[in-house]
Every structure is written in C-alpha cells, then in structure tokens.
Amino acid sequence: MAKIPPGFAIAIDGTMGVGKSTVARLLAQMLGITYIDTGAMYRVVALYCLQNGLTGQAAEIENSLENIGIELRYVGDTQRVFLNGQDVSELIRTQEISEITSKYVAVNEAVRKKLVAQQQELAKTGAVVMDGRDIGSQVLPWAQVKIYLDASPQIRARRRTLELESKGQPANYEMVLEETIQRDERDKTRQISPLVQAPDAIYIDTGHMTPQEVAEKIKEYVACSTNS
Numbered sequence: 001m002a003k004i005p006p007g008f009a010i011a012i013d014g015t016m017g018v019g020k021s022t023v024a025r026l027l028a029q030m031l032g033i034t035y036i037d038t039g040a041m042y043r044v045v046a047l048y049c050l051q052n053g054l055t056g057q058a059a060e061i062e063n064s065l066e067n068i069g070i071e072l073r074y075v076g077d078t079q080r081v082f083l084n085g086q087d088v089s090e091l092i093r094t095q096e097i098s099e100i101t102s103k104y105v106a107v108n109e110a111v112r113k114k115l116v117a118q119q120q121e122l123a124k125t126g127a128v129v130m131d132g133r134d135i136g137s138q139v140l141p142w143a144q145v146k147i148y149l150d151a152s153p154q155i156r157a158r159r160r161t162l163e164l165e166s167k168g169q170p171a172n173y174e175m176v177l178e179e180t181i182q183r184d185e186r187d188k189t190r191q192i193s194p195l196v197q198a199p200d201a202i203y204i205d206t207g208h209m210t211p212q213e214v215a216e217k218i219k220e221y222v223a224c225s226t227n228s
Helices: 020-031 038-051 058-067 095-105 109-123 135-139 153-166 173-189 211-227
Strands: 009-014 034-037 070-075 078-083 128-132 145-150 202-205
Touching: 009 020, 009 135, 009 211, 020 034, 020 038, 020 128, 020 211, 034 038, 034 078, 034 109, 038 058, 038 070, 038 078, 038 095, 038 109, 038 128, 058 095, 058 109, 070 109, 095 173, 109 128, 109 135, 128 135, 135 145, 145 211, 153 173, 202 211
Parallel strands: 009 128, 009 145, 034 128, 145 202
Antiparallel strands: 070 078
C-alpha cells in the first residue's frame, strides 16, 4: 500500500471494552504512524480528581484543569501516560477510574473542550490513529478513515473480566456486565459529545474477531483510501 502521508488520520470509535485501544495500537505499528489514546487522557483527569477529592464536583474539576499536565510519551516501543511528569499508565486502568471517567469527567464540557483541543493539535503533527467515543463525530470529523467498533455487552464484559483478572484485580462477570450496559447507556445518551457512529464510519462487529484480525481489516480500508 502507499505510504501514509502527513495529515492522514484514522478515527476509531466504539463501545466500552470493544478493544479500541488494542486495535489502534496494532494498526499504528502496522502502518508506522502515531497512536493517540484519547481515553487515557480522560482517565488521567479522573485520577487527578480521585487523588484530590474532586469526584462529582464539576466546578472544582474545571478550576483544576490548569493544574493537570497530560503527556503521551513513547518509552521504547510502548506509549506511556504521564500526569504532571509521573508515569500513571497502570494507575488509570482500574475499574474505579473507569467509573469516575464516565460519570464525572467525560460529561464535563470544560474537560472535553480542553482535551479535544489538545487532541486536534496532536493530530496536526503527522499521520495518526486516534481512538475514543467521539473521534469521528467531534474530534477529527475530517478523518480520511472512520471506523466504529462494536460487540455484544456479554462479549465485552467477558473480555473486560479476563483483562482485570490478568492484572490481579478483583472482577465479577455479572457486575462488569451490568457496568458495561450502564456505561453504554451513559455514553450514548449524554448531552455532550455522545457516542454515535458517524454517518461515514465503517461498522465492524468484533465479537468473533481477534484484535489482529480487526486491525488487518482496517488496514485494508486505509489502503483503499491512500491508493485512491
């Protein structure tokens, strides 16, 4: 396939636990372009809120944004996430942080305004693949390739349970399933940048596909776009 030119963007949106980040990382490696984990950026804000007792207090979260420095930095071949210079890549991946992100951070208009501006600036630096819930619809509406990933709540909850267990974190499938269903409802019905499939996004059901297979499929769409 043709070389990915600067300014080329791939937007990957989808439901919770569908494997967006894993697929996006694989795709970035395949294509030799930059991966931007937008979900991690919101999780960093959630971690700061948790550490400073700000959960649920919208005004205080907004007033604290200038104190929250977020950086995505590659250490070797792995992208790490930093909060005010501290590597928090593992700390932001707990179920508690997921809950705070969904309930208080992702729905905060000031937070989204700041992070979207940062994400758009990052996208200007070169060819990128970016994943989240509003990338194709809000963050990078001009992206040349837009993908929407989905799978049943049961499959996603099973994957999430196994992921938590593999990290040594307690996980109950029924509780994770309930949280997954509730999270879908919150993401799709929130007033600010709800989760939607952009009209020109390609729908992929990942229920019976491996992350590698999904990445390969998206690569085919990218090849068609860059060769046309």
